Amino acid sequence: MKEVKAPKGTYRFLEDKGDFQQLVDRYDNFLFDCDGVLWFGTDVFPGVISVLQKLRKLNKQVLFVTNNASKSRRDLLDRFESMGVQAAEREVFSSAYASALYLKEVLQFPKDRKVFVVGMSGLEHELDAVGIQHIGGTVGDSLTQDPEQNLKITGTDFSPLLEPGVFDDSVAAVMCGIDTDMNYVKMAKAFRYLTRQNATEEVKSGEKGGGCHFLCTNQDSTFPSKSGSWPGAGSVWAGIQESTGRKPTVIGKPNQPMLDTVFAGYSFDRSRTLMVGDRLNTDIAFGAHGGLDTLLVLSGISQEAEILQEGAAVVPTYVTKSLGELDVLDP
Amino acid sequence: MKEVKAPKGTYRFLEDKGDFQQLVDRYDNFLFDCDGVLWFGTDVFPGVISVLQKLRKLNKQVLFVTNNASKSRRDLLDRFESMGVQAAEREVFSSAYASALYLKEVLQFPKDRKVFVVGMSGLEHELDAVGIQHIGGTVGDSLTQDPEQNLKITGTDFSPLLEPGVFDDSVAAVMCGIDTDMNYVKMAKAFRYLTRQNATEEVKSGEKGGGCHFLCTNQDSTFPSKSGSWPGAGSVWAGIQESTGRKPTVIGKPNQPMLDTVFAGYSFDRSRTLMVGDRLNTDIAFGAHGGLDTLLVLSGISQEAEILQEGAAVVPTYVTKSLGELDVLDP
Numbered sequence: 001m002k003e004v005k006a007p008k009g010t011y012r013f014l015e016d017k018g019d020f021q022q023l024v025d026r027y028d029n030f031l032f033d034c035d036g037v038l039w040f041g042t043d044v045f046p047g048v049i050s051v052l053q054k055l056r057k058l059n060k061q062v063l064f065v066t067n068n069a070s071k072s073r074r075d076l077l078d079r080f081e082s083m084g085v086q087a088a089e090r091e092v093f094s095s096a097y098a099s100a101l102y103l104k105e106v107l108q109f110p111k112d113r114k115v116f117v118v119g120m121s122g123l124e125h126e127l128d129a130v131g132i133q134h135i136g137g138t139v140g141d142s143l144t145q146d147p148e149q150n151l152k153i154t155g156t157d158f159s160p161l162l163e164p165g166v167f168d169d170s171v172a173a174v175m176c177g178i179d180t181d182m183n184y185v186k187m188a189k190a191f192r193y194l195t196r197q198n199a200t201e202e203v204k205s206g207e208k209g210g211g212c213h214f215l216c217t218n219q220d221s222t223f224p225s226k227s228g229s230w231p232g233a234g235s236v237w238a239g240i241q242e243s244t245g246r247k248p249t250v251i252g253k254p255n256q257p258m259l260d261t262v263f264a265g266y267s268f269d270r271s272r273t274l275m276v277g278d279r280l281n282t283d284i285a286f287g288a289h290g291g292l293d294t295l296l297v298l299s300g301i302s303q304e305a306e307i308l309q310e311g312a313a314v315v316p317t318y319v320t321k322s323l324g325e326l327d328v329l330d331p
Numbered sequence: 332m333k334e335v336k337a338p339k340g341t342y343r344f345l346e347d348k349g350d351f352q353q354l355v356d357r358y359d360n361f362l363f364d365c366d367g368v369l370w371f372g373t374d375v376f377p378g379v380i381s382v383l384q385k386l387r388k389l390n391k392q393v394l395f396v397t398n399n400a401s402k403s404r405r406d407l408l409d410r411f412e413s414m415g416v417q418a419a420e421r422e423v424f425s426s427a428y429a430s431a432l433y434l435k436e437v438l439q440f441p442k443d444r445k446v447f448v449v450g451m452s453g454l455e456h457e458l459d460a461v462g463i464q465h466i467g468g469t470v471g472d473s474l475t476q477d478p479e480q481n482l483k484i485t486g487t488d489f490s491p492l493l494e495p496g497v498f499d500d501s502v503a504a505v506m507c508g509i510d511t512d513m514n515y516v517k518m519a520k521a522f523r524y525l526t527r528q529n530a531t532e533e534v535k536s537g538e539k540g541g542g543c544h545f546l547c548t549n550q551d552s553t554f555p556s557k558s559g560s561w562p563g564a565g566s567v568w569a570g571i572q573e574s575t576g577r578k579p580t581v582i583g584k585p586n587q588p589m590l591d592t593v594f595a596g597y598s599f600d601r602s603r604t605l606m607v608g609d610r611l612n613t614d615i616a617f618g619a620h621g622g623l624d625t626l627l628v629l630s631g632i633s634q635e636a637e638i639l640q641e642g643a644a645v646v647p648t649y650v651t652k653s654l655g656e657l658d659v660l661d662p
Contacts, residue, residue: 070487120486153511155451156401158558180484182570183514187562195560221573227489229526231518235574239513242552243566 006307009315014295017328023295023318024329029061029273031262031287033253034068036278036300037323041226044083045299047324052085054329062091063262065275067252067282069096069177069217069233072125090265095217095233095252098261099175100126102251105264107173107213114170116193118186118236119177123217127175134175135168136186151185161188167196176237176248177217187239194244214244218252220282253277254285259292276323280306284316293317299324337638340646345626348659354649355660358624360392360604362593364584365399367609367631368654372557375414376630378655383416385660393422394593396606398583398613400427400508400548400564403456421596426548426564426583429592430506431457433582436595438504438544445501447524449517449567450508454548458506465506466499467517482516492519498527507568507579508548518570525575545575549583551613584608585616590623607654611637615647624648630655 001022002013014020032038038048055062064087066076073092080087096119103109109132117123117137127134151160160166167189174190193212216237223232233252241248251257262268275292277283278300287294296302299322307315320326332353333344345351363369369379386393395418397407404423411418427450434440440463448454448468458465482491491497498520505521524543547568554563564583572579582588593599606623608614609631618625627633630653638646651657 156509156511156554156556158511158556158561161561162558178487180487180489180515182518184511184562184567187513187566191560191562191566221576223487225487225489227493229522230489230492231515231522231570231574235518235522235570236515238569238573239562239566242569243562245552 004319006312006315007310008307008312011296011307011316012318014318014320014325019320020326020329023274024055024058024060024326027060027272027274027293029063029266029268030055031063031065031273031275031292032323033275033277033279033283034064034066035224037276037297038064038085039083040224040300042083044085045322045324047322047327049084049086051323051326051329054326054331056086057331061266061268062087063093063266064091065093065253065258065262067095067218067220067233067258069094069099069123069252070120070180070223071096071122072129073097074125075122093258093262093265094122094126095258096123096126096177097129098258099123099177099215099217099251100130100132101261101264102215102249102257103127103132103173103175104130106257106260109173112170113172114168115173115175116168116171116190117175118182118190118240119175119179119217120181123175123177133170135171136189138181150183153185153188158188161185161192167192171212173213173215174240175215175217176233176240178223178233179236182236187243190240191243194240194246214240214246214248216248216250219250219255220252253282254289256286256290259286259290274317278302280316281313285314288314288316295320297322335650337643337646338641339638339643342627342638342647343649345649345651345656350651351657351660354605354626355386355389355391355657358391358603358605360394360597360599361386362394362396362604362606362618362623363654364606364608364610364614365395365397366555368607368614368628369395369416370414371555371631373414375416376653376655378653378658380415382654382657382660385657385662387417388662392597392599393418394424394597395422396424396584396589396593398426398549398551398564398589400425400430400454400583401451401511401554402427402453403460404428405456406453424589424593424596425453425457426589427454427457427508428460429589430454430508430546430548430582431461431463432592432595433546433580433588434458434463434504434506435461437588437591440504443501444503445499446504446506447499447502447521448506449513449521449571450506450510450548451512454506454508464501466502467520469512481514484516484519489519492516492523498523502543504544504546505571506546506548507564507571509554509564510567513567518574521571522574525571525577545571545577545579547579547581550581550586551583584613585620587617587621590617590621605648609633611647612644616645619645619647626651628653
């Protein structure tokens with residue numbers, strides 16, 4: 001095991017069978033980021049399927065932790081299956097699922113209140129699954145809740161937004177995620193919910209937190225796809241933050257609410273749990289802040305030079321070329 | 332003239348006829364912000380029309396400097412007229428006009444290149460007026476340039492954006508302003524123009540600045556209207572900044588390109604020019620950074636307490652209750 005000194009600490013570079021054997025002996029639970037670790041786009045990295053099988057054979061607990069909130073866990077499982085990666089629903093943690101759980105468990109979001117969603121069906125499904133009412137999202141902005149008749153502003157005539165019924169007094173949270181159908185009207189509605197002075201007293205006082213909560217699934221500024229990067233969740237809600245001057249509670253990696261969700265479902269020994277990811281400032285920071293050891297794989301975004309920079313945010317415990325490298329382990 | 336000490340300096344509070352007489356004797360040129368100074372929504376403040384007439388009678392040069400880029404100068408003049416405020420086209424400076432001039436004069440934007448607009452007709456008209464080609468804006472995102480057939484992304488299938496013709500190789504600048512029809516596709520297109528690696532060599536090298544310029548009319552986070560505030564230009568482009576990691580050149584107040592436009596049209600003596608506005612961090616900062624004396628009117632956003640705060644950004648030269656106060660001057 002080669003030790004490498006970086007400005008912010010020391011990491012171990014794993015490269016041979018002995019290194020990987022020590023690694024799997026040292027941990028019981030393996031948390032994996034997906035994009036850039038297991039696959040890129042629709043291409044699974046070589047060796048990954050076999051490595052995951054070997055870990056399961058060794059009775060290791062395998063979990064998948066993704067910031068992708070465009071899909072529900074059910075949709076994500078379809079994706080796992082289509083790529084030939086074995087996974088069960090209870091092994092998959094997405095920022096959409098974590099967001100729904102956060103509303104329910106941490107905020108104890110009242111049953112008679114609604115969430116205004118700026119996001120996609122994956123997020124809506126997860127809210128449904130925990131029994132939280134929501135409006136907005138894919139349902140459309142119009143009074144008829146018909147996406148085809150969405151409310152439209154002409155020039156700077158904002159009067160359509162003033163029609164009775166456009167704003168719902170029972171909204172007590174705005175939840176944002178990636179939304180490829182984001183538009184000005186959604187931003188304007190979120191803005192008003194988050195800045196309104198005339199919330200009913202009940203909403204204002206709230207069971208937990210007054211007024212209207214501002215939550216975001218994740219802060220990734222870009223969204224990776226086969227056709228390259230496109231604006232991500234953090235870019236979708238940037239305008240809502242800018243207009244309201246409010247900073248949202250962000251659920252996904254590198255923030256801890258996401259990890260709290262994992263630990264609410266599994267009573268892991270943190271010292272026997274390893275976070276595996278390809279991004280220093282999301283995956284590795286996420287694990288490190290949560291008291292986990294971390295493994296950076298160089299098959300995705302972050303390269304080794306990033307750790308060696310003076311301004312590196314965090315140092316992983318281990319670094320290796322790719323997850324597939326572990327395939328040298330005995331079957 | 333009452334002198335008031337603030338943490339960052341001293342200002343004079345103007346309240347009687349003698350104070351105002353000294354003020355008009357001291358300056359030849361008066362630059363006015365509009366919203367919150369002349370009017371609010373469609374209501375002209377009492378005394379304002381008379382004060383402007385008196386200044387003109389005294390042969391003072393009167394100019395209007397607004398960050399509102401939703402309208403062209405022609406449209407703005409219609410608004411002035413409808414409110415009974417006398418103004419000529421050459422007296423009106425908007426951030427849309429300043430942006431078009433900046434492209435033409437400062438960047439010497441090539442005639443065979445195009446600007447991708449995230450903005451409204453006012454901005455498009457000003458680009459037309461200086462002979463700069465543009466796409467996007469109100470023209471629609473579709474290949475047919477028909478806003479009714481706008482390109483649409485379903486889920487996270489970005490393939491419609493990959494159709495040939497969606498991106499125009501001759502785009503060499505992205506210009507953003509307030510856009511009440513902002514949407515994800517516009518953000519995604521701006522993102523790609525601003526991050527593309529495959530710009531033609533000619534665009535990359537450019538006459539001035541390589542790749543693709545990123546310009547914004549103004550950075551106001553909210554847009555004032557009769558029905559209260561709504562997200563402003565700064566909120567519309569926040570997501571583009573977040574996704575690209577690029578900081579735009581911002582033209583409007585408090586930035587100096589806007590003032591450069593005024594001084595390109597008029598050879599004023601800066602020491603005889605007064606900027607009048609209602610916002611400390613835009614209007615007053617704008618004037619102060621440009622070496623002008625400033626008058627804060629308390630009829631709009633900023634109240635006196637803001638100047639007296641420890642963290643105040645700037646101190647105006649003068650403060651008065653409202654522009655209408657000057658109506659005590661002799662006719």
